[in-house]
Amino acid sequence: MSSGGIREVMAKFERIGSHTHIKGLGLDENLKAVKIKDGMVGQEKAREAAGLVVQMIKQGKLSGRIIILAGPPGTGKTALAVAISRELGPNVPFIQMSGSEIYSTVKKKTEILLEAMRKCIGVEIHEEREVYEGEVVNMTVNTVPHPYNPYQKIPESVRLTLKTTEEEKTIEAGSNVANQLLSAGVSEGYVIQIDAETGRVSPLGLCLESSKGKAYDVDTRKKVPRPSGKVKKTKEFVYTMTLADLDELNARRGGGLFSLFFGGVESGEIGPEVRAEVDRQVKELVDQGRAFIHPGVLFIDDSHLLDLEAFSFLGRAVESELVPIIILATNRGLTRIRGTDIEAPLGFPLDLLDRSVIIATSPYDRDSIKEILKIRAKEEKVKLTPEALERLAEIGDRTSLRYSVQLLSLASQNSRSAGREEVGLEDVERVSGLFLDVSQAVEHLKKYEEKLLKH
Numbered sequence: 273m274s275s276g277g278i279r280e281v282m283a284k285f286e287r288i289g290s291h292t293h294i295k296g297l298g299l300d301e302n303l304k305a306v307k308i309k310d311g312m313v314g315q316e317k318a319r320e321a322a323g324l325v326v327q328m329i330k331q332g333k334l335s336g337r338i339i340i341l342a343g344p345p346g347t348g349k350t351a352l353a354v355a356i357s358r359e360l361g362p363n364v365p366f367i368q369m370s371g372s373e374i375y376s377t378v379k380k381k382t383e384i385l386l387e388a389m390r391k392c393i394g395v396e397i398h399e400e401r402e403v404y405e406g407e408v409v410n411m412t413v414n415t416v417p418h419p420y421n422p423y424q425k426i427p428e429s430v431r432l433t434l435k436t437t438e439e440e441k442t443i444e445a446g447s448n449v450a451n452q453l454l455s456a457g458v459s460e461g462y463v464i465q466i467d468a469e470t471g472r473v474s475p476l477g478l479c480l481e482s483s484k485g486k487a488y489d490v491d492t493r494k495k496v497p498r499p500s501g502k503v504k505k506t507k508e509f510v511y512t513m514t515l516a517d518l519d520e521l522n523a524r525r526g527g528g529l530f531s532l533f534f535g536g537v538e539s540g541e542i543g544p545e546v547r548a549e550v551d552r553q554v555k556e557l558v559d560q561g562r563a564f565i566h567p568g569v570l571f572i573d574d575s576h577l578l579d580l581e582a583f584s585f586l587g588r589a590v591e592s593e594l595v596p597i598i599i600l601a602t603n604r605g606l607t608r609i610r611g612t613d614i615e616a617p618l619g620f621p622l623d624l625l626d627r628s629v630i631i632a633t634s635p636y637d638r639d640s641i642k643e644i645l646k647i648r649a650k651e652e653k654v655k656l657t658p659e660a661l662e663r664l665a666e667i668g669d670r671t672s673l674r675y676s677v678q679l680l681s682l683a684s685q686n687s688r689s690a691g692r693e694e695v696g697l698e699d700v701e702r703v704s705g706l707f708l709d710v711s712q713a714v715e716h717l718k719k720y721e722e723k724l725l726k727h
C-alpha cells in the first residue's frame with residue numbers, strides 16, 4: 273500500500289542556496305556548541321538554545337509554543353532555523369514560509385496560516401484491514417463485448433488463485449478488480465494484495481520463489497518473498513500523513529477517515545467543517561490508541577511582515593490542541609506592529625511576546641566571519657588566496673556578513689571569467705569596486721539626491 277508520506281517536508285527553502293553548508297547545529301553530546309561544526313560557526317548561545325528546543329520537540333514536549341529568533345540582519349537566524357530542521361530529520365514536518373506569504377488576493381491571511389499550521393502536524397494512523405494476499409498462480413480474466421462497441425472486449429470478472437506458504441485459495445472478483453489487475457500489469461508470479469472491502473489492488477512485487485522471479489539474473493522488478501499465513505488475513509497498515517493531507521482526503525471523500533486510503537470520489541472544498549471533522553476523528557483515533565500525533569515546526573521567516581490580525585490569530589491558535597511549534601524570525605528592534613500605530617519590541621504584540629521564548633543572535637567578530645567565508649568557499653568550490661580571504665573578512669566585518677558572502681560568489685565569477693583557478697586579492701578588489709554595500713549605496717544616493725527622480 274502506498275502511504276501518503278509527509279509531503280512538503282522541507283520542500284520549500286526558497287533561500288536555501290546560501291544555507292547549503294548548514295548540516296546541523298554543531299553540538300556535542302551534552303548539547304554544548306562546538307565552535308566550528310556541521311557548517312556552523314560561533315553564535316554558541318543561540319545554537320545551544322536551539323539544541324534544547326530540538327530535544328524538547330523530539331520528546332513531544334513543546335507543541336503549541338512560540339520561539340522567536342531575534343537579531344540584526346545576517347546574524348544567522350535563517351541559518352539556525354535550517355539547522356533545527358536538519359536536526360529534526362525528515363520525519364518531523366518542517367514548513368518554512370516568509371511573513372510576506374500571508375498577503376494574497378485569493379485567500380485570507382488566517383486561512384494561509386491555518387493551512388500552513390496543519391501541514392506541520394504529522395498524524396501516524398494505524399489501521400487494520402482485511403486483505404487477500406498471495407502469489408498469483410492462476411489468473412483468468414473473463415471478457416465481454418463493450419456495450420457501445422461490440423468489437424471491443426472489456427474485462428467483466430476475474431478468477432484468481434493466490435498462494436501463500438500455507439495454502440492456495442481461488443477467489444472471484446468483478447470488473448473493478450480485473451481492470452486494476454490489468455492496468456497494473458499483474459500476471460502469474462506477482463505477489464498482490466486486495467483489500468477485501470473496497471477491492472483496491474496493490475501489486476507488491478514479483479515473487480522470489482516463482483519461475484518468473486528466478487528467470488533473469490538482471491531484473492529490475494521488485495522481488496518479494498511468498499507471503500506466509502492464510503490468503504485472507506487482517507493486516508495492520510501504518511500511514512504517516514499531516515492534518516492538511518487528511519483535510520484534503522476528507523474533503524474529497526465527504527467524510528469518514530476509514531478506508532480513505534482506498535479510493536474515493538472527488539468533491540468538496542476544505543472549510544471549517546471539514547477541519548473540525550478531521551480533528552474530531554483524529555482525536556477519536558488517538559483516544560483509541562490507533563493514531564499518534566507528531567507536532568512539527570512552522571517557521572515564519574521575516575515575521576515582522578506579519579500584521580496584528582496574523583499575530584492575534586497565531587496567539588489564539590497556539591492555545592488550541594492540535595498545533596505545531598511556531599518559530600518566528602525577525603531583525604526588527606522597537607518598531608510599529610504592522611497594521612497599527614503601536615510601537616512594540618520586535619514589532620510583535622506584547623501578549624504574543626509574553627507567550628514566547630526568545631533566542632537572540634548577535635553580530636559576528638572578524639574571526640567568525642572568516643571561518644564562515646571559508647566554509648562558504650568550500651561549499652561553492654571556490655579556491656581563495658589567504659590575502660583574498662583576509663580582505664573579504666575585513667569587508668564583512670566593516671559592512672555585513674551577508675555582503676561579504678555575496679562578494680565571495682561575485683569574486684569567484686570574476687576570477688573564472690579571467691581564466692584563473694584561484695580567487696585572488698585583485699578579484700575581491702575588482703568586485704567590491706563594481707558593487708556597492710549598503711552604506712556606499714546610501715552615500716551615492718545622497719550625492720545625487722538632486723538629480724534622482726522622486727515620483
Ligand SMILES: Nc1ncnc2c1ncn2[C@@H]1O[C@H](COP(=O)(O)OP(=O)(O)OP(=O)(O)O)[C@@H](O)[C@H]1O
Nearest residue numbers: 290291311312313315345346347348349350351603
Ligand atoms: N553561525 C553561522 N555559521 C555558519 N554560517 C552562518 C552562520 N550565521 C550565518 N551564516 C550564513 O551567513 C549568511 C547570512 O545569515 P542568515 O541569512 O541566516 O542571516 P539572518 O539572521 O537570517 O538575516 P536576515 O535578518 O537578513 O534575514 C547565510 O549564508 C548563512 O548561512
Ligand SMILES: [Mg+2]
Nearest residue numbers: 349350573574
Ligand atoms: Mg533571514
